[in-house]
Amino acid sequence: MGFSIRTLDRSHDLRNFSCGTKELDAWLKNTARQHQEKNISRTFVLMEDQSPTVVIGYYSLAIRGLTLKEALPQNMKKALPLNVPAMTLARLAVSLEEQKKGHGERLLLDAMTRVKTVSSLVGGSFLFVDAKTIKLSDFYIRYGFTALPSDPLILCLRIADIP
Numbered sequence: 114m115g116f117s118i119r120t121l122d123r124s125h126d127l128r129n130f131s132c133g134t135k136e137l138d139a140w141l142k143n144t145a146r147q148h149q150e151k152n153i154s155r156t157f158v159l160m161e162d163q164s165p166t167v168v169i170g171y172y173s174l175a176i177r178g179l180t181l182k183e184a185l186p187q188n189m190k191k192a193l194p195l196n197v198p199a200m201t202l203a204r205l206a207v208s209l210e211e212q213k214k215g216h217g218e219r220l221l222l223d224a225m226t227r228v229k230t231v232s233s234l235v236g237g238s239f240l241f242v243d244a245k246t247i248k249l250s251d252f253y254i255r256y257g258f259t260a261l262p263s264d265p266l267i268l269c270l271r272i273a274d275i276p
């Protein structure tokens with residue numbers, strides 16, 4: 114079975130997307146395209162090649178702006194300016210019936226690779242994510258993210274550490 118991850122566009126059918134978190138469903142259906150048109154964020158959708166309009170999952174990326182170096186984990190602060198430029202994985206979701214099949218991992222790794230490419234063009238030191246729950250923060254920790262000392266639900270990954 115082949116899968117593709119593409120930039121969200123008008124051809125994608127979002128009407129039946131349901132990941133179990135209403136806010137993430139509503140954002141994809143009502144806001145993702147608007148934000149894309151205004152360059153606020155970019156959304157990427159996962160489809161099976163045989164059903165190229167049915168969205169299985171999505172993630173969105175945005176600029177996080179400057180983050181105070183002091184907020185970072187101790188081992189990541191070294192030799193950085195007072196404020197560090199960062200990107201954010203603003204949203205990540207997989208439709209309920211497709212969860213636990215590896216699509217969340219597929220989307221997260223794609224997001225990390227994309228962020229690495231972007232940073233090679235314009236800089237950017239960290240990728241951040243705001244986890245909804247502690248259990249979800251464990252999901253991100255598995256892929257190399259570290260929680261901020263001040264808030265276990267905010268995690269960061271040094272972009273230089275993305276393979």
Ligand SMILES: CC(C)(COP(=O)(O)OP(=O)(O)OC[C@H]1O[C@@H](n2cnc3c(N)ncnc32)[C@H](O)[C@@H]1OP(=O)(O)O)[C@@H](O)C(=O)NCCC(=O)NCCS
Pocket residue numbers: 132133134137205206207208211212213214215216217218219243244245246248249251252
């Ligand atoms: C979180 C989410 C994206 C994971 O997607 P998924 O396709 O089910 O994940 P995968 O199948 O790729 O799982 C990858 C690994 O992470 C683990 N994992 C999956 N969901 C997890 C969760 N909610 N918490 C902790 N670990 C999780 C899996 O057990 C798996 O490990 P394994 O291979 O050892 O079993 C998905 O459950 C989802 O969309 N949830 C609702 C929306 C949401 O909460 N988004 C995150 C906002 S911060």
